[in-house]
Amino acid sequence: MPEVRPVVVDCDPGLDDAVALAMVVASPELDLIGVTTLAGNASLAHTTANAGALLELLGLPAELPFHTGHAGPLARVQREPDEPIHGPGGMGDIELPAPRQPRPGHAVDWLAETIRERPGEVTIIAIGPLTNVAGLLLHHPDVAPLIGDVVVMGGAAFVQGNLTARAEFNFHADPEAARYVAESGVPLRIVPLDVTRRALVTGEDIDRLRAAGGIAALMGDMLAYLARGFERRHGIRACAVHDALAVAALLEPELMVWEHAAITVECSGEFTRGELIVDTHGRLGREPSAAVATGIDAERFRTLMHRRLTAVSH
Amino acid sequence: MLIVDTDPGTDDAAAIMTLLASGTKVDAFVSVYGNVPEHKTTSNLQRLLDIVGETNTARYRGTHRPMYGEQVAAKHIHGEDGMSGAFAEPRHDLPELPRVNYVSMLREATEPVTIIALGPLTNIGSALAAAPDVVDKIERIIFMGGAVLTYGNETAAASFNAVNDPTAAAIVYDSGVSIAQVGLDVCRPAEIPIKPLLPFRDSTTPAGQLIWTLLNEHFLVKRAGGLTEDSVIRFNDAPCVAYFLHPELFRTERLPVMIETEGRYTRGATVADFPGYTGREPNTDVLLEIDVDGYAALISDLLLTYL
Numbered sequence: 001m002p003e004v005r006p007v008v009v010d011c012d013p014g015l016d017d018a019v020a021l022a023m024v025v026a027s028p029e030l031d032l033i034g035v036t037t038l039a040g041n042a043s044l045a046h047t048t049a050n051a052g053a054l055l056e057l058l059g060l061p062a063e064l065p066f067h068t069g070h071a072g073p074l075a076r077v078q079r080e081p082d083e084p085i086h087g088p089g090g091m092g093d094i095e096l097p098a099p100r101q102p103r104p105g106h107a108v109d110w111l112a113e114t115i116r117e118r119p120g121e122v123t124i125i126a127i128g129p130l131t132n133v134a135g136l137l138l139h140h141p142d143v144a145p146l147i148g149d150v151v152v153m154g155g156a157a158f159v160q161g162n163l164t165a166r167a168e169f170n171f172h173a174d175p176e177a178a179r180y181v182a183e184s185g186v187p188l189r190i191v192p193l194d195v196t197r198r199a200l201v202t203g204e205d206i207d208r209l210r211a212a213g214g215i216a217a218l219m220g221d222m223l224a225y226l227a228r229g230f231e232r233r234h235g236i237r238a239c240a241v242h243d244a245l246a247v248a249a250l251l252e253p254e255l256m257v258w259e260h261a262a263i264t265v266e267c268s269g270e271f272t273r274g275e276l277i278v279d280t281h282g283r284l285g286r287e288p289s290a291a292v293a294t295g296i297d298a299e300r301f302r303t304l305m306h307r308r309l310t311a312v313s314h
Numbered sequence: 315m316l317i318v319d320t321d322p323g324t325d326d327a328a329a330i331m332t333l334l335a336s337g338t339k340v341d342a343f344v345s346v347y348g349n350v351p352e353h354k355t356t357s358n359l360q361r362l363l364d365i366v367g368e369t370n371t372a373r374y375r376g377t378h379r380p381m382y383g384e385q386v387a388a389k390h391i392h393g394e395d396g397m398s399g400a401f402a403e404p405r406h407d408l409p410e411l412p413r414v415n416y417v418s419m420l421r422e423a424t425e426p427v428t429i430i431a432l433g434p435l436t437n438i439g440s441a442l443a444a445a446p447d448v449v450d451k452i453e454r455i456i457f458m459g460g461a462v463l464t465y466g467n468e469t470a471a472a473s474f475n476a477v478n479d480p481t482a483a484a485i486v487y488d489s490g491v492s493i494a495q496v497g498l499d500v501c502r503p504a505e506i507p508i509k510p511l512l513p514f515r516d517s518t519t520p521a522g523q524l525i526w527t528l529l530n531e532h533f534l535v536k537r538a539g540g541l542t543e544d545s546v547i548r549f550n551d552a553p554c555v556a557y558f559l560h561p562e563l564f565r566t567e568r569l570p571v572m573i574e575t576e577g578r579y580t581r582g583a584t585v586a587d588f589p590g591y592t593g594r595e596p597n598t599d600v601l602l603e604i605d606v607d608g609y610a611a612l613i614s615d616l617l618l619t620y621l
Contacts, residue, residue, distance in 0.1 A: 158463050158464060158465065159463060160463075160586070160588045160589065162589075163591075164591055165572075165585050165586060165587040165588065165589070165591055165592065166580075166583070166585055264579055266471075266577045266578060266579045266580045267578070268576050268577050268578050269574050269576050269577030269578070269579075269580050270572075270574060270575065270576045270577075271572050271574050271577075271583075271585040271592075272471070272574045272577045272579075272580035272583055272585060273577075275471070275577075275579075275580055275583075277470045277471055277579045277580070278465070278470070279465075279470040280465055280470075281465060281470070283466070283468070283469050283470045284470055284579075
């Protein structure tokens with residue numbers, strides 16, 4: 001592996017996607033080589049416009065590859081909306097600059113070309129539904145062994161879900177894609193609700209970000225929006241920053257407890273569609289294929305996030 | 315009125331011995347297929363009750379297969395005879411037990427019935443399907459099975475007793491009956507140190523010798539390379555009895571719980587709706603945490619009465 005790791009962020013912004021993207025940009029260990037979008041927290045049009053605006057906001061070079069991908073799940077026509085959490089356009093009440101336009105060409109094809117050029121090097125940070133990653137493997141199977149690894153925010157291993165009793169939003173949004181990726185043999189690091197829910201950012205953290213000015217303050221505003229929703233539901237001024245945990249997993253893997261297991265995703269099931277299955281004890285009869293984060297040092301994550309977000313220049 | 319529905323099973327045997335040692339009056343014992351086929355669970359039940367002198371309580375044999383789907387057995391845990399070899403010699407002189415008729419047993423019950431269900435829920439589920447009215451006679455079912463915030467023991471997502479007959483389990487959970495779910499969340503951490511039980515090595519009573527076999531031949535002891543002073547064992551059915559006797563040893567949450575009957579990987583999973591996404595009424599006291607030391611002391615002390 002090169003010292004600076006080339007990463008692609010495959011995202012559906014989404015407020016926590018914005019925080020994740022800002023953390024990537026602020027991290028000298030990571031070289032952001034492209035951004036791809038898909039439908040998830042909002043429609044593809046919204047997530048792409050949001051991503052385009054975030055690239056402007058973060059001052060990224062105009063030539064940075066930026067491509068749109070899937071507009072809905074792999075095997076179904078209908079997308080499941082997530083607007084209640086992120087607001088109608090996916091970015092709460094946050095004012096963003098005018099978005100830049102994505103390049104022509106499908107995200108999946110650009111990903112394939114890029115990975116072929118840098119075999120074994122590229123990490124995909126997948127923080128939306130897994131539709132683009134599954135699409136990549138479906139349309140360009142030769143690329144599978146060339147992917148460095150995929151860090152996924154998604155699933156609920158041994159905790160309750162956040163969309164149904166057993167399923168997390170990203171996996172539930174496209175269970176077929178998630179299963180395709182889970183069983184693909186591509187090196188996977190899964191960052192599920194087991195850790196994202198335990199790494200709550202507090203109201204004080206948010207106030208400190210807002211006081212820091214610049215990008216950090218804007219990220220603080222985004223977290224404040226999420227925290228207002230969280231407070232309405234749970235009575236505490238705090239919020240989970242799910243997608244940012246995927247970036248943290250890459251920057252400081254030792255922050256989390258990892259279990260190595262075969263994984264899959266339930267695609268049928270009356271109550272369990274979209275459930276992540278983590279087979280820690282070999283009941284599926286498959287080789288371990290993923291590292292799944294099941295524990296986290298929440299304090300260290302909050303420090304890491306604050307440090308990175310306040311280091312974003314602009 | 316108390317009914318024990320059981321598939322002995324080494325841990326069933328330990329649970330039943332514990333329950334009887336507490337002085338609890340049981341009104342009927344009913345067998346069900348499960349850990350081993352029904353003809354073995356039925357004869358194991360009879361032999362166990364004979365050994366502990368429980369000879370006057372009604373005994374019935376129950377169903378021999380799931381309402382729907384294939385039975386899975388657990389011979390790797392309980393041995394070919396289901397009793398770690400204690401009953402390896404078959405007995406041909408046991409009386410034929412009458413088939414259970416839960417519907418009439420419940421309809422004729424004059425007081426609320428508690429069922430401690432230590433095996434698949436086929437007997438109870440098929441009765442509730444045949445006569446949903448009998449649900450009114452059941453005060454609660456204390457069921458050993460399920461996994462909520464932990465992995466399964468038969469599949470990655472489901473527990474042995476629920477996966478054996480998800481259809482029956484779904485009928486029971488959807489019936490309106492009140493359930494206490496004694497699942498792997500509490501059974502898996504419920505380790506019992508063997509040390510206080512070592513005097514059973516020299517026991518001369520049939521019950522004491524049976525307990526020694528359950529300890530010495532326990533799958534965890536064998537897996538660890540043999541019995542030592544530091545060995546620990548688990549009897550997955552025993553927390554059901556502990557909960558019946560001392561509910562304060564457990565932390566429970568009252569939740570809506572559904573049984574998954576369709577999933578490819580999750581069939582038989584107990585789906586607990588913590589945040590209330592489904593809008594269903596809570597039907598289950600889900601046991602989520604256990605006072606392991608208090609539990610182990612309770613079980614050991616009760617078993618030691620057989621010394």
